[in-house]
Amino acid sequence: MFSPKIILALILLPFINYTNASEIILKDAQNFAELFKKQSHLTPHLLQTQYLDIGSKGIEIFTPRRIKSAENMLSMINHNKHVYNQALDICLPQIESLKSEALQTLNETQKVLSQTQSASVYIVFGANNSGGTASVNGLVLGLEVLCSLAQSKEEFKDVFMNFIAHEITHVYQNRAYVTHKNKPEPTLLFVSLHEGIADFVSGLVLNNISNAEILRHTYGLKHEKQLWKRFKSQMNGIKLGDWFYQTDTTNQPNDMGYWIGKRIAKAYYERAENKKEALITLINLKDANAIYRASKYNP
Template identity: 40%
Template sequence: MKRAVCAALLLALAQVGAWAAPAQALQVDDAERFAALLADGRLPDADTLQRAYLTPGSAGVALFTAGRIESAQNLAQALQAHPQAYRKAIALCLPAARAVAQEAGALMVEVARRLGQPAEAAPAFALFGAMNSGGTAKAQGLGLGLEVLCQSVDTPQDARALLLDFVAHEITHVHQHRHLPAKLDFNLLYATLMEGFADYMMEQARGASSGPSADRERYGLAHEAELWRAFQADVARGAGFGDWLYNARPARAGQPADMGYWLGKRLCEAFVARAPDRAQALTTLLLLRDPAAIVAASGYAPR
């Protein structure tokens, strides 16, 4: 009788553990396969990259190929132009990706919980791209470009922290993509709030930001009012993203690149702080149906 009770208890605990454990983790098989191609010290050519990396690649490689890797020839050219960046990423960021694989899975579940979204598996892939993207996401999952991310870190601890930051940011984008409207005006204000909300959720799930986000935080707090004035003027005149988003070069001397991420995060913080219902506020920011109304309701007005 006691054995039966114990067996039943163990079975129940196992079932609870299976339910609570993250169904996904950061997958590193693509990155491992790429690293193996450089193990002998030589750089693989386009044919080798196609045969041994792109063709057998996961859904993450397919996700990263459109608009990023583009082709084996483009990848080979990036590798020839920046061999040290790839070797650094293999030595530093690939081990970090292995180390945080399970923690990344738990983090994706945590972001989904905070957003009130189903925590079904959203595959996450660590891989190597063509030196033009640190991360991307679609409704089907997310990919992290190690050779780009690794440029901003020099220690294993910083590499692990940055990878987890990007996982939290990009999984927020996955949930955003799952709710995109049929028609979308992807203008400067919309994109700033979209990226800002991903950074906001990253900080909510992870705590203080690291890497480029920390640099933007320091600069932003010291120049908030002037940044907000310049941003409002650019939105009013229908400016593009160049001075605010998706640009590796800073808009002004001494200013970190992509300050739109930080401004968007500050707008989200202000909106949530003034909202009577935090859960509803997060849903509003996730769906992002009326960016101008969100800005108005936030009361954001730094001085």
């Protein structure tokens, strides 16, 4: 049974006017920079009225599960001021010089995935808990987190481009899910493919393994058989366990579910005769088990 939000999305789908032009929108980040630099003592009221209330669609997307509230964001700022200062002093100015290349990455991902409409990229400051997210309306990048993942300008460029390619893929996935007759069941396999496909597409577009992936990629190649045996026994359940966002006594890197999903997506793509159709099938992700079976992934 569809939720009210899904029903509304299906009703409104023919009338949604997605943008045909790529944009990198810095207004939110600039608003935060102006507020942060001129106020020696930030308050929840100042954050709310001079940042969140005047925010773009990106702030609207980023607030519910990430920023949460002005009080929560201020607490994170007060405990991590060096993180925000680094992003403001080093990474925000660098984005201006990367805009042209970022637009090229957006357009190339759109082309690779046979999509006719693009989406806006909103650069924001959040509560130091998320590098990015996506909705049907666009992708939002949390600059303080992205900047903390890099030790140099070259590393930040790598992180920035890979997050753009990854999150724009999620935009196209989310748009595809809206058109499905059945809401996808969030099994471990589905979530792993949802994230792994985005990592796979990012690697396909940029021809690299991002810095954010290196640890789990190295560990995954070394322990692939053991990881797959454990994952396979759990993949049709809805518990994400230690595969996402946390680790347990296995001592494996965080988010190994991304890597397993990427390996299945890669195997599916490489076996497909029609690569263009294969990518469309991966983006639609109508049947996670069918994609797994067709991939013949079995290390």
